[in-house]
Amino acid sequence: MNTGTRITTRIRVPVTISSRGALMIKGSTGITKTHYYSHPSPLFLESGENLPSLTLAYETYGKLNREKSNAILVCHALSGDAHVAGFHEGDEKPGWWDAVIGPGKALDTDRYFVICSNVLGGCKGSTGPSSINPDTGTPWGAKFPVITIRDMVSAQKLLIDHLGIGQLYAVVGGSMGGMQVLQWTVDFPDHMKKAVVIAATGYSTPQQIAFNEVGRKAIISDPDWNNGNYYGKELPTHGLALARMVGHITYLSNESMHEKFGRALQGKDRKGFDFSTDFKVESYLHHQGDTFTKRFDANSYLYITKAIDYFDLTKDGSLTTGLAGVKAAFLVISVSSDWLYPPYQSQEVVSALTANEVEVHYSDIRSNYGHDAFLLESGQINYIVGRFLSHTIVGDVMITEVQTIEEGTTIAVTARRMVNLGVNHLPVLSGTGQLVGIVTSWDIAKAVASNFLWLDEIMSRNVVTTTPDEPIETAARKMEEHAISALPVVDGEQHVIGLITVDAISVLVGREHH
Numbered sequence: 001m002n003t004g005t006r007i008t009t010r011i012r013v014p015v016t017i018s019s020r021g022a023l024m025i026k027g028s029t030g031i032t033k034t035h036y037y038s039h040p041s042p043l044f045l046e047s048g049e050n051l052p053s054l055t056l057a058y059e060t061y062g063k064l065n066r067e068k069s070n071a072i073l074v075c076h077a078l079s080g081d082a083h084v085a086g087f088h089e090g091d092e093k094p095g096w097w098d099a100v101i102g103p104g105k106a107l108d109t110d111r112y113f114v115i116c117s118n119v120l121g122g123c124k125g126s127t128g129p130s131s132i133n134p135d136t137g138t139p140w141g142a143k144f145p146v147i148t149i150r151d152m153v154s155a156q157k158l159l160i161d162h163l164g165i166g167q168l169y170a171v172v173g174g175s176m177g178g179m180q181v182l183q184w185t186v187d188f189p190d191h192m193k194k195a196v197v198i199a200a201t202g203y204s205t206p207q208q209i210a211f212n213e214v215g216r217k218a219i220i221s222d223p224d225w226n227n228g229n230y231y232g233k234e235l236p237t238h239g240l241a242l243a244r245m246v247g248h249i250t251y252l253s254n255e256s257m258h259e260k261f262g263r264a265l266q267g268k269d270r271k272g273f274d275f276s277t278d279f280k281v282e283s284y285l286h287h288q289g290d291t292f293t294k295r296f297d298a299n300s301y302l303y304i305t306k307a308i309d310y311f312d313l314t315k316d317g318s319l320t321t322g323l324a325g326v327k328a329a330f331l332v333i334s335v336s337s338d339w340l341y342p343p344y345q346s347q348e349v350v351s352a353l354t355a356n357e358v359e360v361h362y363s364d365i366r367s368n369y370g371h372d373a374f375l376l377e378s379g380q381i382n383y384i385v386g387r388f389l390s391h392t393i394v395g396d397v398m399i400t401e402v403q404t405i406e407e408g409t410t411i412a413v414t415a416r417r418m419v420n421l422g423v424n425h426l427p428v429l430s431g432t433g434q435l436v437g438i439v440t441s442w443d444i445a446k447a448v449a450s451n452f453l454w455l456d457e458i459m460s461r462n463v464v465t466t467t468p469d470e471p472i473e474t475a476a477r478k479m480e481e482h483a484i485s486a487l488p489v490v491d492g493e494q495h496v497i498g499l500i501t502v503d504a505i506s507v508l509v510g511r512e513h514h
Helices: 149-162 176-187 206-220 223-228 237-251 254-260 280-293 298-310 343-355 370-376 378-390 411-421 441-449 472-482 502-509
Strands: 002-007 015-017 023-025 035-039 054-061 071-075 113-117 168-174 192-198 329-335 360-365 425-429 435-440 486-490 496-501
Touching: 035 149, 054 149, 071 149, 071 176, 113 149, 149 176, 149 298, 168 176, 168 378, 176 192, 176 298, 192 378, 206 237, 206 298, 223 237, 223 298, 237 280, 237 298, 237 370, 254 280, 254 370, 329 343, 329 370, 329 378, 343 360, 360 378, 411 425, 411 441, 425 496, 435 441, 435 486, 472 486, 472 502, 496 502
Parallel strands: 002 360, 071 113, 071 168, 168 192, 192 329, 329 360
Antiparallel strands: 015 023, 035 054, 054 113, 425 435, 486 496
16 A cells, blocks of 8 residues: 655646637647436435436546446536536636646546536536426426435446446546545445545535535525525525635635735725725635526535535444445545545545555645645646556456357357457367467468368467556557457466457557557
8 A cells, every 4th residue: 555645746737828719728628518318217316215317417538448448437526517628619718627637637538538427416417406307397496305425426327337338447536526436436346446536535524514504504594595496586696605605715725815815905905994895805705606606506505515414434433344345446635734624534534445455545735725726736636646547457457258269169160159249359268267279360261261170270379468467568568569459368377367458458558559
């Protein structure tokens, strides 16, 4: 396990000016659009209720490889959405994590297929309280069933299944997104290779619940909330703005507020000695609250913060027990100045994973930005996350459902098997199940031309193999040196446990291996 790493170097990310005059991070994914997945069947919720159907808004970046082994799911925080990178047509502001997603960045879209969906309960295209209740034809409002982080992840799993992805290469998220990542590893332990948890926790603390309750109370106390039935009427903007102001304070640190505002006055030379806005920090919070009401739904704020409050992966009071079944390799990142999800909570996750003998790497980012550092410290995030994701071994991308054939088979039977299975390579096994050779479609073609009858006459016996823990760069070099397009993956007893193809690793190791 690698623990205690502190990254202090700031990495400058180059920027360019787009043709529209917008400031863009170099390596942008460009123009993107939102897609929608509709699931017509009920989703059964943790509360015991169910949604009759659901829609998830999502965006994708990069290309899914043939084996569908390079997909990364990004999970967003409370006020995020599916638009995580690139630009929507006509926009000058990129997605909320554009600095980390794109060619050459940590989530390199030349290598990975990146997916992000708006959470269940959200208000950016996914089913939530502002959606139409099919039973009434009107918005759900406060009649929308209470949801949990587990419900959000269950909905995401439906989307991943719809995309035909059996196993994700990684699940990545910060803040509430990190909670979703942890929930993924618990509920679907076999469905991801790696997990990146940033500025998050294994359970919500009383203080975190308290701040969320103040925000909810601000919304509910607004007369315009009207028991959640405000759609098409006056919106509860005052309550939602106040909730955002309170929440936003928790995202900053004392140091960052001193640096950004100090005690500077806003638009005046002296204190007003009244209840008008005196300080810049006050004006800043008012601005944050007001702009938030233009892009977020008050009911979604209520439901999502309640889901955060309910989040608790401990079992019988133990996080170690709660995380006992996880299988992914973990990267856990905390922020030194984060007092909303302080480093000790990330360290608790690390300790629980270590107790379960799970591979875990830990980094504490040195930053004065507070909780928001996971969005703002793009240089450090790119370096740490990129290094973790790019350290790939054969076991991360190999095909585990390998089709084989026994020695002593006729060429005709072998050819039919290849055609029926749609494969170009078949490892040849002995009667005891050990690898003794490999045959390709090219071998079959030559055998037919030469009138050979038996597989043993044409199969290659000097088989180049690899192992699950071998770096993919080494496997790629073997393929290149021997001019072959696939390698059987074997264990210590020469039993075939997987197959890796050049298509599976070419985008991961660079274009020179195409």
